[in-house]
Amino acid sequence: MGDHRDDRDAINGENTVYLAELHTRWQHDPASVDPAFASLFETLGSDRLPGPDTTLQTDAATETGAESLKFAYRLRGHSVAKLDPLGLAPVPDIAELNPPGADRDLIARLRRAYCGTTAAEFMHLQDPAQRQWWIDRLESPVAGPALDQKRLLLALTRAEAFEQFCQKRFMGMRRFGLEGGESVIVALRTLIDAAAQDDVRSVSLGMPHRGRLNVMANILRKPFAAIFSEFAGTAFKPDTVQGSGDVKYHLGTATTLEHAGHTVRISLLPNPSHLEAVDPVVLGRVRADQDREKDHDRQHHLGILVHGDAAFAGQGVVYETLSLSKLEGYRTGGTVHVIINNQIGFTTVQSDAHSGIHNTDIAKSVQAPILHVNGDDPEAVSRCAFLAHEWRRTFQSDIVLDVVCYRRHGHNEADEPAFTQPAMVHAIQSRPTTRSLYAQHLVQAGIMTEAEVEEMWNHFQNRLEEQFETSKTYRPNSSDWLDGPEDPTRLQDEQDRIQPMTGVPLQRLRDVGDAIGTIPEDLAVHPRLARQITARGKAVADGGPLDWATAEALAFGTLSMDGHPVRLSGQDSRRGTFSQRHAVLFDQNTGREDTPLTHITPHQAPLNIWNSPLSEYAVLGFEYGYSLGDPEALVLWEAQFGDFTNGAQIILDQFIASGETKWLRTSGLTLLLPHGYEGGGPEHSSARPERILQLCAENNMRVCNITTPANYFHALRRQIARRCRKPLVIFTPKSLLRNKDTVSTLDEMGPHTRFQPVIADPAKEEGARRVILCTGKVYYDLAAERVRQNRDDVALIRMEQLYPFPHHALMEQLARHPDAEQIVWCQEEPQNNGAWIFVDRRIERALRGCGHHIQRPDYVGRESAASPATGLPGAHAAQQEKLVQDALS
Numbered sequence: 001m002g003d004h005r006d007d008r009d010a011i012n013g014e015n016t017v018y019l020a021e022l023h024t025r026w027q028h029d030p031a032s033v034d035p036a037f038a039s040l041f042e043t044l045g046s047d048r049l050p051g052p053d054t055t056l057q058t059d060a061a062t063e064t065g066a067e068s069l070k071f072a073y074r075l076r077g078h079s080v081a082k083l084d085p086l087g088l089a090p091v092p093d094i095a096e097l098n099p100p101g102a103d104r105d106l107i108a109r110l111r112r113a114y115c116g117t118t119a120a121e122f123m124h125l126q127d128p129a130q131r132q133w134w135i136d137r138l139e140s141p142v143a144g145p146a147l148d149q150k151r152l153l154l155a156l157t158r159a160e161a162f163e164q165f166c167q168k169r170f171m172g173m174r175r176f177g178l179e180g181g182e183s184v185i186v187a188l189r190t191l192i193d194a195a196a197q198d199d200v201r202s203v204s205l206g207m208p209h210r211g212r213l214n215v216m217a218n219i220l221r222k223p224f225a226a227i228f229s230e231f232a233g234t235a236f237k238p239d240t241v242q243g244s245g246d247v248k249y250h251l252g253t254a255t256t257l258e259h260a261g262h263t264v265r266i267s268l269l270p271n272p273s274h275l276e277a278v279d280p281v282v283l284g285r286v287r288a289d290q291d292r293e294k295d296h297d298r299q300h301h302l303g304i305l306v307h308g309d310a311a312f313a314g315q316g317v318v319y320e321t322l323s324l325s326k327l328e329g330y331r332t333g334g335t336v337h338v339i340i341n342n343q344i345g346f347t348t349v350q351s352d353a354h355s356g357i358h359n360t361d362i363a364k365s366v367q368a369p370i371l372h373v374n375g376d377d378p379e380a381v382s383r384c385a386f387l388a389h390e391w392r393r394t395f396q397s398d399i400v401l402d403v404v405c406y407r408r409h410g411h412n413e414a415d416e417p418a419f420t421q422p423a424m425v426h427a428i429q430s431r432p433t434t435r436s437l438y439a440q441h442l443v444q445a446g447i448m449t450e451a452e453v454e455e456m457w458n459h460f461q462n463r464l465e466e467q468f469e470t471s472k473t474y475r476p477n478s479s480d481w482l483d484g485p486e487d488p489t490r491l492q493d494e495q496d497r498i499q500p501m502t503g504v505p506l507q508r509l510r511d512v513g514d515a516i517g518t519i520p521e522d523l524a525v526h527p528r529l530a531r532q533i534t535a536r537g538k539a540v541a542d543g544g545p546l547d548w549a550t551a552e553a554l555a556f557g558t559l560s561m562d563g564h565p566v567r568l569s570g571q572d573s574r575r576g577t578f579s580q581r582h583a584v585l586f587d588q589n590t591g592r593e594d595t596p597l598t599h600i601t602p603h604q605a606p607l608n609i610w611n612s613p614l615s616e617y618a619v620l621g622f623e624y625g626y627s628l629g630d631p632e633a634l635v636l637w638e639a640q641f642g643d644f645t646n647g648a649q650i651i652l653d654q655f656i657a658s659g660e661t662k663w664l665r666t667s668g669l670t671l672l673l674p675h676g677y678e679g680g681g682p683e684h685s686s687a688r689p690e691r692i693l694q695l696c697a698e699n700n701m702r703v704c705n706i707t708t709p710a711n712y713f714h715a716l717r718r719q720i721a722r723r724c725r726k727p728l729v730i731f732t733p734k735s736l737l738r739n740k741d742t743v744s745t746l747d748e749m750g751p752h753t754r755f756q757p758v759i760a761d762p763a764k765e766e767g768a769r770r771v772i773l774c775t776g777k778v779y780y781d782l783a784a785e786r787v788r789q790n791r792d793d794v795a796l797i798r799m800e801q802l803y804p805f806p807h808h809a810l811m812e813q814l815a816r817h818p819d820a821e822q823i824v825w826c827q828e829e830p831q832n833n834g835a836w837i838f839v840d841r842r843i844e845r846a847l848r849g850c851g852h853h854i855q856r857p858d859y860v861g862r863e864s865a866a867s868p869a870t871g872l873p874g875a876h877a878a879q880q881e882k883l884v885q886d887a888l889s
Helices: 016-028 035-044 057-080 104-114 128-139 149-169 183-197 212-218 224-231 278-292 309-314 316-322 361-366 378-395 422-429 434-444 450-471 506-516 527-541 548-561 617-629 642-656 659-663 689-694 709-721 778-789 807-814 836-849 873-888
Strands: 118-121 202-206 253-259 262-268 301-308 335-341 370-374 399-404 566-570 607-611 634-638 670-674 702-704 728-732 770-774 794-799 801-803 822-830 858-862
Touching: 016 035, 057 104, 057 118, 057 128, 104 128, 118 378, 128 378, 149 183, 149 212, 149 224, 149 378, 149 434, 149 450, 183 202, 183 212, 183 253, 183 262, 183 301, 183 335, 183 378, 183 399, 202 278, 212 224, 212 262, 224 450, 278 301, 278 316, 278 335, 278 617, 301 309, 309 316, 309 335, 309 361, 316 361, 316 617, 335 378, 370 378, 378 399, 434 450, 506 527, 506 548, 527 548, 548 566, 548 607, 548 709, 566 617, 617 634, 617 642, 634 709, 642 659, 642 670, 642 689, 689 702, 689 801, 689 836, 709 728, 770 778, 770 873, 778 794, 778 822, 778 873, 794 807, 801 836, 807 836, 822 836, 822 873, 836 858, 858 873
Parallel strands: 202 262, 202 301, 301 335, 335 399, 370 399, 566 607, 566 634, 634 670, 670 728, 702 728, 770 794, 770 822, 822 858
Antiparallel strands: 118 370, 253 262, 702 801
């Protein structure tokens, strides 16, 4: 602060005159003092400190010292709290928390508020009202709901008994038990009970494998017999339902609970071993529930995310998910984050796991308060959980509840933790369980007798024994795993030769055209854009030609008119990466937004286009979760360039491609991945179709590389028209967005029209001497060169759908050219990329199937390469010219 002393050195309760002088300066100009003092004075108010010229300097010194002490405890009290049940964590000596001459009674009160088995971090919050909310509740606690201590002990008893029973009956089998962290069950039960009391209708829960089986059994009431039968190797699903399944501690489940007259649906979403991957999926699911039921206040559907301490600090998707929390297109009214803080990740201790003070520091980036609590104090855990619920309800903002506990076993039950953490293992082995400690407390307080405690334990053990016997003949039913409005038994899609009619009456198409071609009178649109919008509307009215963006708008608009919500999100999606969409218009004078597609009819379904943050992983996960929650909506995620999809590869691999066969969760999510070789370099050319096609099996999704706006229109509408929901990946164009040949007519989207998985050559439908099979943009390069060479003996057959492979449609086209001398597959991508490796043997099968004398296709395209494309424009042009010439020669 210029020529005066560092203000931070003065927070010691001694230099009161100087503090009073700073306070006077702050009253005139808050920016003139150090931010630490500005925060202090903001808490104190305008009239709490006398000025330096007052005669009451003794009183000022006392009051200033007290306020400085309060400030110090609010800011740093968490650093010396009794949070570690094992007592291994060193407690620092912080001088400002125990200044000489301070009021000892005040220190005792502050230590009770901030340094006991509960600690709070909230001074980073920028809103004074939010900081005061915490001060009021911690320094002068407001009475919460009365603690039912016997019920707390019962929760701990159920949690511990379940783990001990599994340890005894299934010795050495991995279950990633909750031993040492049983209080997490108390936290979740408190959160859900409080939510139900406040009319929360559904809770979507995401968590890793640690403690998952315990949560299934004791929170979601999954039958113990079902869990025990899975330990014995029985499938989690009925035999009539197909699917490969997954290990028991990845599965999801759902239940409906009654609490005090309130009904709440609780869903535990499936999760892979990729820790934290489920976080955005849960939030997308919650947002879909809220949107579907018009929960505009976002108070009736809640997301709870359970994390591991190491993963919360270490996985980047945690920050990506947190960053969605206050964005208009993604907010859910606040998420409660519960951390099972084992103080170790696998075998890595805290000091090696993160660089901050606490593993929760990342939450401060979104102004989320953090409560730390000792897991061996279940009453404190319950109170903190209730505070977390109150905070979310009051401020509709995220909050973190960090339950500091330990792992009684190693990373899993077959591990030997003493190899690497001997001191921790010794402390754990010599420490009674949380249940035992709390039971002893209740007995000493006269609340329960030892006989009652023993009876509670024995009663539950007997129940587990009964369930174990039942598990030997247990057969699962749908209620054990079914979750959501989509029926997972609908796993079989139609045969590839059958495409549903997806055309629309022409008048409905014209109604959409009127909306997208009309600029509101009170909206000052950019002049260049105004001409484009008007031309788009005129093209629809005239019946064509219609470009890619217009066909997309017609699909979105007609689906919305049909009552199906439409949601598209991605980086720059409102305008479109290539300035092609302009679904949302902006007033050039005020910045006001308008979405013409929402003005078609008064009663159309919601239609939203959202610009996403610069995230692929979390945003794609969010949209996948949204698609689970509303299968009647067309949900789309668009990559800015298809190349960047690999930033979300975990979501593709673990959820989109395999979620149905592993977990019986069906999704109709659509991915739009711009793809095409136009000389943009290795990161702006390829959406890596080879990777996506490699994931295709068991009819798990649809993959298309489409060349006409009409076929794009039909592919989008087919997502809703088909009864069976499957993810759809479309490799979308870039240069073709404005190619004069890449157009369709309105009639091609009208009645009795449908998606074409294979498009015959309109210029050479039969009798070609040379047949070129291709997909996507390269077709137009080949067609242009064919015209230049005046070749009438070449047929270009477009593979618009690559998976499920259109075997019958391709056979029909190949049979039209029985005398062809050569059949080639031409692609822009290098030979080890693109679709070639996937389609090669499938084309061979189609040739055999139609009895063609040529048995195998030849490859034409770029040579195999480590990088997907060259970054040199000249090299790109030469390569492209060569592959086109080679295909035609």
